[in-house]
Amino acid sequence: MTFGFAPSQSPLSPSSADPASRLGRTLEPAEWASAGIPLLRNPREVVSGLHARHQPTPATAVVAVLDPEERLTASASFVRRSSPADGWELRNALLAHLRRVIPHDLRRRTPVRTAVLLYCRDGDERWTEEDGAWMWGLRDACTLHGLRCGAYITLTRGGWQVLGEGRGGRRPYAGSRPFGLADSLAESDPTPQRTGGGAADALRRAAAR
Secondary structure (H helix, E strand, C coil): CCCCCCCCCCCCCCCCCCHHHHHHCCCCHHHHHCCCCCCCCCHHHHHHHHHHHHCCCCCEEEEEEECCCCCEEEEEEEECCCCCCCHHHHHHHHHHHHHHHCCCCCCCCCCCCEEEEEEECCCCCCCCHHHHHHHHHHHHHHHHHCCEEEEEEEEECCEEEECCCCEEECCCCCCCCCCCHHHHHHCCCCCCCCCCCCHHHHHHHHHHC
């Protein structure tokens, strides 16, 4: 299910024009690594399924809710506005789309469903401040909707990467056609190690300290 961008109408939203405030609404790779984000059992299947369903292009976010068996329960996609990334505004957008596609789980003592975010963007796999704002927004939206905060996945021209897990692949990639499980299994290098100072490298350095 695909919806258009729905910005928050709350008068309590802080101004995104304040650079200091924006910096406070972002997560560094080391903070994300220490947040206890559950690992995906089959990230390739999740990525391929969301890519086939929504066919995202750069600046498109796909938020999805998975059940305890990692089956897709609901998903929505939208295009981010062309403005400086602010975790508060991204949180509001994610929360608005979650509310449209699935009831909240706030009555549960412990979350049983997990939200993951796939973001298609330009550039390479290296962590950016925009990624940090999306991670902050995802974590906060999950708290407000009674969900577990799950993986943050980037999709670029070079392939896909699960931030913090060190897992990724060459397909699908930004601009690729949807492909099936048989194509996925036939790929010769299913879990290439990312290089070039990417998020996985930053997380390994943080863990070694």
